[in-house]
Amino acid sequence: MDKLRICLVGCGRISFKHAEAYANNYDQLEVVGFCDLDSQKALRTRQKYYELLASKGIEIKKDISIYTDYIKMLKEQECDIVDIATYSGCHAEQTLVALDFNKHVIVEKPMALSIEDADLMIKKAREKKKVLGVCLQNRFNKSVQKLKSTIDSGKFGRILYAVASIRWNRNDEYYRQDSWRGTWEQDGGALMNQCTHNIDLLQWIIGSEVDEIYGDIETFLRPIEAEDTGFAILKFKSGARGIVEGTTCVWPSNLEETLSVFGQTGTAVLGGTSVNKIVVWRVPDEDEKEALEKFTENPDNVYGFGHTPLFRDVIEAIKSGKDPLVTGEEGKKSLEIILGIYKSAIEKRPIKLPLTNFSTIDMKKLYERQRLVR
Numbered sequence: 001m002d003k004l005r006i007c008l009v010g011c012g013r014i015s016f017k018h019a020e021a022y023a024n025n026y027d028q029l030e031v032v033g034f035c036d037l038d039s040q041k042a043l044r045t046r047q048k049y050y051e052l053l054a055s056k057g058i059e060i061k062k063d064i065s066i067y068t069d070y071i072k073m074l075k076e077q078e079c080d081i082v083d084i085a086t087y088s089g090c091h092a093e094q095t096l097v098a099l100d101f102n103k104h105v106i107v108e109k110p111m112a113l114s115i116e117d118a119d120l121m122i123k124k125a126r127e128k129k130k131v132l133g134v135c136l137q138n139r140f141n142k143s144v145q146k147l148k149s150t151i152d153s154g155k156f157g158r159i160l161y162a163v164a165s166i167r168w169n170r171n172d173e174y175y176r177q178d179s180w181r182g183t184w185e186q187d188g189g190a191l192m193n194q195c196t197h198n199i200d201l202l203q204w205i206i207g208s209e210v211d212e213i214y215g216d217i218e219t220f221l222r223p224i225e226a227e228d229t230g231f232a233i234l235k236f237k238s239g240a241r242g243i244v245e246g247t248t249c250v251w252p253s254n255l256e257e258t259l260s261v262f263g264q265t266g267t268a269v270l271g272g273t274s275v276n277k278i279v280v281w282r283v284p285d286e287d288e289k290e291a292l293e294k295f296t297e298n299p300d301n302v303y304g305f306g307h308t309p310l311f312r313d314v315i316e317a318i319k320s321g322k323d324p325l326v327t328g329e330e331g332k333k334s335l336e337i338i339l340g341i342y343k344s345a346i347e348k349r350p351i352k353l354p355l356t357n358f359s360t361i362d363m364k365k366l367y368e369r370q371r372l373v374r
Helices: 015-024 039-054 070-076 088-100 115-128 142-152 172-176 196-206 288-294 307-320 328-347 360-373
Strands: 004-009 029-035 065-067 081-084 104-108 132-135 159-167 210-218 229-236 241-247 256-263 266-271 277-282
Touching: 004 015, 004 070, 004 307, 015 039, 015 307, 029 039, 029 070, 039 065, 065 070, 070 088, 081 088, 088 104, 088 115, 104 307, 115 132, 115 328, 132 307, 132 328, 142 196, 142 256, 142 266, 142 277, 159 196, 196 229, 196 241, 196 256, 196 328, 210 328, 229 328, 277 288, 328 360
Parallel strands: 004 029, 004 081, 029 065, 081 104, 104 132, 159 241
Antiparallel strands: 159 256, 210 229, 229 241, 256 266, 266 277
16 A cells, blocks of 8 residues: 555644654655644644654655645545644544544544543444544553553563552643633643543553542642642452542642552553653563663653654554554543543542543533532
């Protein structure tokens, strides 16, 4: 099969990592369009892509088209994959539209802001026989891949519990840059935006379905509707426990993102800015120093190196007819956990999974109702 054609919808903060993934997969991808409501953002992302290609000795002879209307782009451009990197509140609608155009889709996390929308996306992708991949790229970190394969081999024995800690800083200016940030309707808070990746890793590494959630959220400092800090205890059907601690209030800058796993016969801590290195590795018959050296990466930002292999994985899935590592069904798991934490926090009680339906809009309504009661 020839190169797959891809177009990008949304050229904001994360778009440069998508452009990097395109450039690193140039042998498999042809970019045919960049789209953003702000044409200057689309132009900047296109320029970044050109610069990345130039660093590899590749020159694009004809400028890639720029759009401010993604539907117009889908009508005019022949493409195979629509890559959606807009803000969270747009993900579901734009994914469903792209699937209606019979396109494969890669969508940034979280895939949606409601259980209902996530289910619709999954259902339509299956009906259309199209790949739906979700950008949970930290699964592709060398440290995470090593941990997952070692646990799956049985060396950790029974997993007792795991802890996901996301200790970051997003200051007031960050939230004021765009009106959608920190709103229930279009974003959610720290758990939904910043902590999705590590919550996904926690449930994926434990490898069991979540049975019950007890959550607590608070808005300590940031000028937003949703939470800037959240906590949760997860009970898994395997008997394991999960602990979540996430915040955007760490002063004065990002501190760490860690995943600690405690098994019957193994202990591991992954750390760094984006769980990109092994900090502790105590596993039978394995050398800790070797593991720390061999499975550590040093990205220059919190986004890590995972987008490139994630895009490659989706490309291979499209060409082979198999599922990618992070399907829509997989992307829904962290979404459901976060919505379960929200529901537990607002109702002040443990919540059983699965959720039949719940959304960040429901959180907005419940908060408003509580204010009226008070």
